[in-house]
Amino acid sequence: MHKGSGPAWVANIFLLEVTGHAAKRSTRLYLKTFDDGDGAVLGTHPVAIRATEMLGPKKIKWHAPKKYANDQSSGLTATMDGPTDSLVIELTWDGGKPFIEILEPEAGASSMY
Numbered sequence: 001m002h003k004g005s006g007p008a009w010v011a012n013i014f015l016l017e018v019t020g021h022a023a024k025r026s027t028r029l030y031l032k033t034f035d036d037g038d039g040a041v042l043g044t045h046p047v048a049i050r051a052t053e054m055l056g057p058k059k060i061k062w063h064a065p066k067k068y069a070n071d072q073s074s075g076l077t078a079t080m081d082g083p084t085d086s087l088v089i090e091l092t093w094d095g096g097k098p099f100i101e102i103l104e105p106e107a108g109a110s111s112m113y
Contacts (some may be wrong), residue, residue, distance in 0.1 A: 011064070013089070014043035015078055025094060033079075040080040046071035047078050056093065058103045064091050066101075 015031070031040040039070040051064035068074045068091060076089060 011049060011051035014042060014048040014050075015080075039083060042080050042082070044077050044079045047076035048074050049076070049089065049091065055100065060101045060103065061098060062101060063098050065093055065096060073109070 014031060032038060033041055048069055049064055050069040051062070053061040053063060055061055068076065078087060
């Protein structure tokens with residue numbers, strides 16, 4: 001998640017059946033399953049992390065590697081065995097760095113641009 005004084009962006013962290021959200025320079029995460037404050041279902045869950053910044057209608061800056069945005073490709077899991085205030089999820093760029101993706105219109109879609 002974003003730390004420091006640079007531009008603000010949002011990171012969403014997804015566990016199976018659980019969604020966490022940390023926004024704008026925050027490293028605090030609150031997990032919710034059904035109701036506010038109920039936390040996560042116990043067990044080991046696949047994890048997806050999407051940390052992006054919209055730069056315009058067709059431009060996204062990726063602040064975490066894109067492979068982590070899908071639980072099928074992330075290779076990440078989190079084990080929830082009780083309340084915690086210290087969940088750590090390690091990410092690596094493997095030599096890469098943040099990048100800007102230009103979105104292309106889908107084939108057959110009309111464009112307003």
